[in-house]
Amino acid sequence: MRALRITAPNTATVLDRPDPQPGPGDVLIRIERAGLCGTDVALFRGTMPYLADGRTTLPLQPGHEWAGRVVAVGDGVTTATPGDLVTGDTFIGCGHCDRCTSGRHHLCPEHLELGVLGQLDGALAELLVLPERAVHRLPPGVDADLGAMVEPASCSLRGVRLTDPGPDDRVLVWGAGTLGMFAALFAAQTGATVTVAARRESDRGFAAGFGLDTRDPEELGDERFDVIIEATGSSDVTRRLLDNATAGVRIALLGVPSGDAGLPSGTLIARDATVHAVLGGSASIDEAASRFATMPDTVRRLIGTVITLDEVPQVLADGLPRATGAGPKTQIRF
Numbered sequence: 001m002r003a004l005r006i007t008a009p010n011t012a013t014v015l016d017r018p019d020p021q022p023g024p025g026d027v028l029i030r031i032e033r034a035g036l037c038g039t040d041v042a043l044f045r046g047t048m049p050y051l052a053d054g055r056t057t058l059p060l061q062p063g064h065e066w067a068g069r070v071v072a073v074g075d076g077v078t079t080a081t082p083g084d085l086v087t088g089d090t091f092i093g094c095g096h097c098d099r100c101t102s103g104r105h106h107l108c109p110e111h112l113e114l115g116v117l118g119q120l121d122g123a124l125a126e127l128l129v130l131p132e133r134a135v136h137r138l139p140p141g142v143d144a145d146l147g148a149m150v151e152p153a154s155c156s157l158r159g160v161r162l163t164d165p166g167p168d169d170r171v172l173v174w175g176a177g178t179l180g181m182f183a184a185l186f187a188a189q190t191g192a193t194v195t196v197a198a199r200r201e202s203d204r205g206f207a208a209g210f211g212l213d214t215r216d217p218e219e220l221g222d223e224r225f226d227v228i229i230e231a232t233g234s235s236d237v238t239r240r241l242l243d244n245a246t247a248g249v250r251i252a253l254l255g256v257p258s259g260d261a262g263l264p265s266g267t268l269i270a271r272d273a274t275v276h277a278v279l280g281g282s283a284s285i286d287e288a289a290s291r292f293a294t295m296p297d298t299v300r301r302l303i304g305t306v307i308t309l310d311e312v313p314q315v316l317a318d319g320l321p322r323a324t325g326a327g328p329k330t331q332i333r334f
């Protein structure tokens with residue numbers, strides 16, 4: 001099969017690798033679509049925190065946003081069948097510790113993260129093997145293009161659920177990338193009043209096209225919000241999050257900063273703030289996928305750029321593209 005590997009900082013190549021084989025309990029999938037995100041760029045550039053602390057090493061095969069078709073299953077697999085259109089969980093726990101058996105396998109001390117942590121080969125390849133428990137069948141009406149959007153949407157949905165906005169709440173979402181757009185759209189579905197803060201005028205215009213209220217960050221002034229969702233990963237944003245917080249604010253952190261984001265603990269206490277730091281969306285995968293079935297056109301508009309596997313090294317080197325007025329997500333068509 002053909003696969004993309006990051007071999008050293010700022011070096012990625014597409015090469016032939018042996019086809020993976022499904023062992024007992026495993027599912028073999030032919031990838032149809034995959035997405036690129038900031039984590040993949042950070043792995044390529046060598047700035048991903050896991051590389052700094054030695055939890056991940058190069059070379060690695062990235063890719064954790066994907067959809068594909070089951071082509072074979074190993075012995076004992078009962079929930080996946082060849083032909084199924086599926087996506088999957090980035091987080092794979094040991095399957096038997098307290099955390100794995102209580103629905104918190106993303107916190108398993110031995111967990112792996114597909115294409116990110118633990119040298120588990122990711123989805124930027126023609127074929128992928130995953131344990132059955134990490135494979136999720138897509139509902140009717142959700143095709144592979146949309147299926148590869150489920151992973152980022154599940155992270156945003158979890159952030160929205162943890163901060164629990166409602167019709168009386170004002171919500172501020174920082175960032176109009178994929179995570180920010182999904183957070184804003186899911187928050188708006190609760191009846192809350194949602195504002196998206198984005199620096200670039202074209203990004204604000206894009207969010208406004210979905211009926212969302214937008215602000216240039218410099219125009220926020222002393223506006224106050226009950227829920228604040230950080231989806232930029234910028235330390236500058238994190239440091240100023242509380243400038244626009246009500247007392248009792250609920251905050252979700254979705255964007256991964258490359259270093260210490262410097263949340264001011266004294267102000268957090270003064271605001272009686274609740275901060276949810278969101279490590280993935282494992283618990284929200286099926287719900288995100290079933291919501292997609294009710295909003296397929298909305299989700300499709302977030303896909304802005306579609307490339308081939310051979311174009312990925314150049315895109316990683318250049319940074320993820322975002323044309324004016326186009327959606328934030330870059331996908332790979334197989």
Ligand SMILES: [Zn+2]
Pocket residue numbers: 036037038039064065152
């Ligand atoms: Zn991602």
Ligand SMILES: [Zn+2]
Pocket residue numbers: 093094095096097098099100105108109110
């Ligand atoms: Zn475990």
